[in-house]
Amino acid sequence: MIRLNPKDASVLARIAQYLELPPGQRRQMLDETTTPEAREIGAILLGELDPERPDISADVKETVEALRSWSNKSRQATAARSAAFGSSSRQSRRA
Amino acid sequence: MSLLQKSGSYVHALSQWLPTEPGQPGFDSRKWTAHTAKVGARWRSTWIHRRSVPFKVKELWRRIVAAWDKPIPEFLRGSDGRILGAVMLELAVLADTASGGVGVAGFTGLSGEQEFYNQADKLLQADSNGSSLCSEIDKSRLRVLPKMHTPQNGLTIRSLSMHLALCLGDEITPSWVLSGAWAGPLSTSSLNLLLVPWPQQIRPCQFAKSESLRTDAPSFPEQYGFFTYRSATSTFSLEESLANRIEKLLDASETLIGRVDAVVLPELSLTQAVHEQLSPVVQKRKALLIAGVTREGGPESYPVNEVLCDVPGLVQLQQRKHHRWCLDRSQIEQYGIGSQLDPERTWWEHLDLQQRSITFLSLMPWLVLSVLICEDLARPDPVGDLIRSVGPNLVIALLMDGPQIKERWSARYATTLADDPGSSVLTLTSIGMSLLSRPFGGPSRSRTVALWKDAKRSTPVEIDLPDGYDGIVLSLTPRWFEEFTADGRSDGRTAGHPVLSGIHPVRI
Numbered sequence: 001m002i003r004l005n006p007k008d009a010s011v012l013a014r015i016a017q018y019l020e021l022p023p024g025q026r027r028q029m030l031d032e033t034t035t036p037e038a039r040e041i042g043a044i045l046l047g048e049l050d051p052e053r054p055d056i057s058a059d060v061k062e063t064v065e066a067l068r069s070w071s072n073k074s075r076q077a078t079a080a081r082s083a084a085f086g087s088s089s090r091q092s093r094r095a
Numbered sequence: 096m097s098l099l100q101k102s103g104s105y106v107h108a109l110s111q112w113l114p115t116e117p118g119q120p121g122f123d124s125r126k127w128t129a130h131t132a133k134v135g136a137r138w139r140s141t142w143i144h145r146r147s148v149p150f151k152v153k154e155l156w157r158r159i160v161a162a163w164d165k166p167i168p169e170f171l172r173g174s175d176g177r178i179l180g181a182v183m184l185e186l187a188v189l190a191d192t193a194s195g196g197v198g199v200a201g202f203t204g205l206s207g208e209q210e211f212y213n214q215a216d217k218l219l220q221a222d223s224n225g226s227s228l229c230s231e232i233d234k235s236r237l238r239v240l241p242k243m244h245t246p247q248n249g250l251t252i253r254s255l256s257m258h259l260a261l262c263l264g265d266e267i268t269p270s271w272v273l274s275g276a277w278a279g280p281l282s283t284s285s286l287n288l289l290l291v292p293w294p295q296q297i298r299p300c301q302f303a304k305s306e307s308l309r310t311d312a313p314s315f316p317e318q319y320g321f322f323t324y325r326s327a328t329s330t331f332s333l334e335e336s337l338a339n340r341i342e343k344l345l346d347a348s349e350t351l352i353g354r355v356d357a358v359v360l361p362e363l364s365l366t367q368a369v370h371e372q373l374s375p376v377v378q379k380r381k382a383l384l385i386a387g388v389t390r391e392g393g394p395e396s397y398p399v400n401e402v403l404c405d406v407p408g409l410v411q412l413q414q415r416k417h418h419r420w421c422l423d424r425s426q427i428e429q430y431g432i433g434s435q436l437d438p439e440r441t442w443w444e445h446l447d448l449q450q451r452s453i454t455f456l457s458l459m460p461w462l463v464l465s466v467l468i469c470e471d472l473a474r475p476d477p478v479g480d481l482i483r484s485v486g487p488n489l490v491i492a493l494l495m496d497g498p499q500i501k502e503r504w505s506a507r508y509a510t511t512l513a514d515d516p517g518s519s520v521l522t523l524t525s526i527g528m529s530l531l532s533r534p535f536g537g538p539s540r541s542r543t544v545a546l547w548k549d550a551k552r553s554t555p556v557e558i559d560l561p562d563g564y565d566g567i568v569l570s571l572t573p574r575w576f577e578e579f580t581a582d583g584r585s586d587g588r589t590a591g592h593p594v595l596s597g598i599h600p601v602r603i
Contacts, residue, residue: 001378003410006272010220013275017201020209032217066276066408073281074201078460 008038016071096187100252124583135192155186191256198241221270235265244486244517254581260484266477267451276408292544297527305445321445338372362387362495387493397447418470420444461573461591486516494524497532499546509548519549570597
């Protein structure tokens with residue numbers, strides 16, 4: 001797996017998880033990345049680059065899969081938390 | 096929030112301030128909670144659609160600005176101070192409610208809110224001066240970070256917010272790091288840590304008086320000296336194969352419990368060269384490596400005492416120790432190193448203290464992790480304030496210390512952090528240092544190498560390395576408890592507390 005700098009890791013995590021955002025906006029995030037590898041990974045996440053191309057390295061593919069897996073699993077893991085945030089207004093200690 | 100803190104007037108929240116206008120009905124916690132949640136959600140929505148804020152927020156801000164030219168005492172303690180205080184409290188609480196979930200790994204908000212949380216994540220990307228959620232306030236003035244725990248004891252400014260941590264001062268650089276590629280434990284809701292209390296042996300001769308560098312103060316008082324601890328790579332052939340040994344330990348641990356998510360080694364346990372061998376072994380297993388690493392100094396350079404964090408998919412994260420260890424007579428006797436360091440003098444660890452930093456690793460919805468090195472756990476300044484403000488779910492303290500028994504200092508400070516802000520705390524020392532510790536006044540309990548304390552457990556748990564074993568696997572499980580702010584808002588059981596759910600000694 002490619003070891004990304006924290007900025008690239010954050011940008012790519014955002015591209016992977018904020019799927020509701022308009023494609024153009026997610027595409028713009030790629031401009032914030034700082035390395036060619038991060039741009040390649042981002043382009044695959046956005047569907048602009050075919051990961052099966054022979055020039056795509058195994059490390060890049062593995063990183064893309066890791067980001068997708070993290071995004072999917074964390075979405076499931078936060079579902080309960082999201083529901084709780086939404087419902088917290090119903091609760092009160094001093095009611 | 097800053098004004099509330101500076102004036103100290105937040106203590107009047109609820110008792111004298113009613114977040115309503117005079118003449119309106121008195122404070123009703125249920126209505127207040129519903130009101131803040133409603134306006135908070137509207138704030139997110141208004142920002143997303145119009146890059147603006149709700150009218151209510153504008154109105155509160157206008158009233159604060161109208162009183163801007165008053166000195167702080169008059170601002171809040173004057174005749175209209177009560178009303179202004181209520182205005183500020185309401186604005187701070189609305190900002191807090193609007194920011195629910197920021198900085199939490201994988202949290203993207205309710206449907207239609209992703210743009211807001213994307214912006215928060217973008218703001219948190221650390222630059223050379225760390226992270227902050229503020230876009231218009233320079234980090235040297237103050238910063239706002241996400242918050243994981245609200246203290247449930249006492250009343251401080253931290254009692255008033257649930258999601259936002261106000262951090263004053265620029266003494267230390269905090270970085271909020273989001274890992275987007277470490278998904279291993281996400282599907283299991285547990286975390287298995289392999290503790291390797293290395294090295295197995297430490298000799299008194301590894302402590303030595305340091306040669307002064309040109310940059311050391313030339314007129315240092317005679318009763319003080321500098322010492323250096325030298326890692327024994329060259330003298331112990333065992334350490335040359337440490338990476339192999341830990342690989343075998345990982346195999347044994349996985350056979351026992353199925354999966355290891357992180358490997359943790361104590362302060363100064365590895366040289367940089369050994370760490371470079373070990374890091375790929377752990378990375379290959381998609382596990383975290385958190386290790387105390389030393390680099391020897393030279394004629395022109397100080398030794399380095401740091402923690403290196405290897406997170407799958409991220410470059411290596413580095414954090415230097417913030418405080419020098421000070422060895423006095425009692426410690427020199429305790430560790431039996433009087434032949435190396437004169438007990439009549441006080442010895443300071445020979446380190447160059449650089450710009451202090453701390454990393455908050457946001458790994459899972461229930462796990463924001465911070466690591467401290469030995470003294471940094473004990474000293475409240477400056478990192479203690481930051482830790483208490485943010486309330487990371489888990490604090491790991493890497494120590495070079497004696498046995499981790501309940502009566503010693505590390506248990507006291509772990510308990511303090513477990514009480515306020517509510518973090519779970521793990522301390523880990525080496526078996527070598529623990530064996531070296533032989534207090535004159537009582538029996539040695541030298542195999543207690545780690546200690547666990549969480550907010551929901553009344554006493555710390557001592558963790559022993561049984562004779563003949565090489566490591567310990569700890570299983571942590573998240574439990575969700577309800578926390579409240581001082582103004583009566585509930586977090587809806589979203590405060591994640593890692594609790595201890597298994598202790599397994601392992602051997603090669």
